[in-house]
Amino acid sequence: MEVEPLNDISAARFLQQAQFSSTKAEIKDLKSIGINQWLNRQFSMPVEITAYNWLLQQGHNTKKNKYSDRPGDWMAWQQLLSSKDTLRKRMALALSEILVLSSEQLSLPHRGFAIGAYWDLLNKYAFGSFRDLLKSVTLNLGMGAYLDLRHSRRANDRGRRPDENYAREVMQLFTIGLVELNLDGTPKLHNGEPIETYTQETVTNIARALTGWTVDNRSNVTKSDTYVEFTRNPMINIPSRHDTRSASFFGVTVPEGSNGEQALEIVIDTLFNHSNVGPFISKQLIQRLVTSNPSPDYVSRVATIFNSNDKGERGNLKSVLQAILTDKEARILPKEHKPTIGKVREPMIRLIQWVHTFTNRRSISGEWMISTTISRKWGLGQSPLRAPSVFNFFDADYAPNTDDFTRNGIVAPELQLHNVTSTVSYINYIKRIIEKGVLYGFIETIIEIAPNYDEEMKLHDQPKKLVEHLKLTLCAGQMSHKTTSLIISALNELTDDSPRGKENRVHLAILMTMVSPDYLVQR
Template identity: 45%
Template sequence: MYAPESAPLSPLLSTGQVSRTRAFAPGTGSGQSMQRASRVPTPDELMDWAEQRFPSLFGSHETSQTADGLIYRYYPGTQHYLGVYQDHVLVLGPASGNVVVNVGSLARFADAVFSAGGPFNDEEAARFLLQAQFSASTTDIATLRSTTYEAWLESQFNTAPGITGWDWLTLRGYATISSDTAYYDNNYQGDYMIWHQLMTSPDAVRKRVALALSEIFVVSLNGVDISWRSHAMAHYWDQLVANAFGNYRKLLEDVTLNAAMGYYLNTRGNQKENPATGRQPDENYAREVLQLFTIGLVDLNPDGTPRRDSSGATIDSYSQNDITHLARVFTGYDYDQSQNQPSNVPGTTRTVPSLHYVRLPMALNASRHSTLESRFLGTTIPANTPGAVAMQIALDTLFNHPNVGPFIGRQLIQRLVTSNPSPAYVSRVTAAFNNNGAGVRGDLRAVIKTILLDDEARSPMGLTDPQFGKLREPMLRLVQWGRTFGIRSAQNSWKIGNLSNAGSQLGQSPLRSPSVFNFFRPGYVPPSTALASTGAVAPEFQLVNESSVGGYLNYIQGVIRNGIYVSAPDRPNNGTSELRGYDITANYANELALVTNPDALVARINLLMCAGQLSAQTVTLISDALKTSNVTASSTESVKLNRVAAAIFLVMASAEYLIQK
């Protein structure tokens, strides 16, 4: 006979951690809104979870057995049974008074098993934080552990943005007109701007999502050669930030009319056809908005898998004719110069425009806009439709295409969680894109929440699944290091430049993609590897080669130990000043406090940088390496710093750090 479900002898319900999960079970009246797990755990998933969470009761991994409909495991070390019978979770052993206790249904434990309610330990908290933002501090971990994943995300959605990239550039003096600095013709200050944004902004989740969007809607500092190009890129970045938790439809329109994008993909100055000369509208933006920003190359099912025709072939999502007709919509647009107040550059004959035009949406010149009929993706825009109306129809058509949810959703999963999401995971994200629960399509807040709270993202099973996870991008490794260890710029210069050189730097720098196709393709498969034989993809590995591996290690080793050298930290422009030196440095006070205890030092770094995912073997290797040099409380500060830097470097060089799970 089963004891009552509320029996105080129940070992699972007598713990503080699981009683919290129980409080959020249906019908308990907790008063808190919870993201429910989207499926019920299997008996094996429940028992695997219990072994991890309650090792004092179920301390070994045992094989499941069956008897008369009961699925159970016996743990000889503690003499406990854990089983499932007709959806009831049962415990028998010394902790239950040697009577069978029904501790609830499988469904009741769904949130706990898939960790959708909240983290049960520091490692789970750190793992979530490293997916949702750039870093995990001890304060972040404690804050998250005091609440639920959903409540924490809501607080981040409502966190006020920090200073915009545009305002930071202007406050630093980069809007000054001078032939000595020529900021209007340079883009290096754009690098300083974006690194400052990523390293210091208080709204880290918003900035993390914006960075992911910048790798889908690509505009690069390398390819925007206009006056005030750094301010143009700052405004582009600010628009990604502003729309990160907004609606995809507005994001699509803002990007389409943005001055930097207009230059990068030739919308700016695009003119209607001219039969006399044979001129046709430029098709660049029409092609890329289809291929990269909305629907992709082939028709997709909601789960992201390709649709196929009766012969098994994939189905093209658009044709050349669609591109040609859509290109007509994007004619007639140019920079909005209505607020332009050009200035002479002192001491020269040069005149430069004011900043306004790179911040204003491009304006339509009706005389340059094609008035021909446009037919694409099953939509017809009649001849002589006003240009602004034609634009709205075109963007609505793209936005409402069934491919957008799975095409964009899968890429956001890849950027934040794992390179190879299951079709079921993609399908759940697509559903959130299609309807946020209130009938709204394209709500990115709902999409991000679904990605981060999904069972597949939160389940500990991903930690041992070789198909789960992703390679950390080099630029994210540097940002994680900086935010984890309290990076600061003594003179507020933030002169971290273009780090794209693979041989001596990171081989990647934010807003510096080499082309509109980003740093890597979503479907990239490293050739001649085990991944290639399984059909899995590894996008970030497109950045990996012999040169980039050595370049990363050499660069990061020096930065960890010394910081980043700046020639003129007290001046906005390039040059050399008396204050030259390591202006941008980390604060290792907490690590230095553990410097005489290598095991504790490595444990701290493992938690903050790897969410505790380093194997015991790797932890031992690093700790033993640190112990080869004697460091005591009386050692010099330089010797102590050497040990801390070595510990961080060895962690950041390890394969178990480089692959984020």
């Protein structure tokens, strides 16, 4: 679906769903070429530098970094804050919150490289096949360590059993969910009750089929502390550790005597072709990019494309992403306010948007040494690739226990991150960022990414125009008259016309915008 002609607001709304920002230049560019051409240009844009190669280029394969996760943070910020393939990065970040691997509680040497290798995998398949993505995720060493598939071995007579962690989570979180779904994402019912997708027996059989996988460390002949190649090598199967007994699940059987590779292919094919995968994955991608409460019709339209695009391909994520972003429910904003429209803007995306909007997107040191922002007290309560568990930062079905949410039957997953502490922390954090820029590590006196408010400073003495500018670039035009008036009124109170006074006026305008409900809810 192409919405023509695009105006500033509709262009900004699209850009904030498809990438991380909507600057005046980005809006002008999109309006000049249209949504479809913009998407095609982004789809064809290559990765500038992989995370793994960037980490090597920066010299992070050292003994000092062997047990540090900081290089993984620096890599994530470099990738998200400076890359030109913004659609790919936005999709990869969304996928990272569905197929979760986190440096939190990841027990691997050189885990910065392991996280980088996983991020590269998400980027590689962001516009590719979900089946290929699922197989690569399963064989990824970082995931193998995170969910215990690495070293899972066949049972023996001393009581050892295959580890069931990955077998359970690959179903519950990565592919089919807990209950059977209709194409539109609503639960199928039997006698008024949801139908469970799998049983403990299913978990046990899939776990048995996935035994024998371990790290591919064969090229580290010198046992060097600086060797990192193993972090991106797919795991290999050790025949003596693989359970060759038959295993049955979802009406499919892995024949007795199958080797590890054959069993894996059957597991991946079976899960990939399950009827739940289309609606389960499609709805979560819609939630990450567009709205927390997509209508069943919206989910159905996207899931239909997941099941078969115009070439008859199943699981083509490029087609799925295009369907999500061009759907009428994403593109046409109802004139009347509806509580089901939009989503809470994730804290880490607010920071990424600030960098994309108000800086030159460059690291002053060239090292991108920006610390994790995971702390709820001192940071944002969220940081890329640092979810507290495989269940992500929040539950996709989370809803605050209030009358408004209960009455409307809606969810707000991102609000699970919010409490009094996190709210105060966000205000303090973003205020410091707006005034100083992004800090180098934890050093308060060194700036890693400097603000550039040249465009905003031109409007320092025109509060109404300044607020209208921020309303478009930060809120995609979605700011109420009440909020607009409040910010303009506050700016009019600042009469100091010294250079510092002019800066303070711009800082206040941005701060009041970025802490307003109109900004925090992306519509």
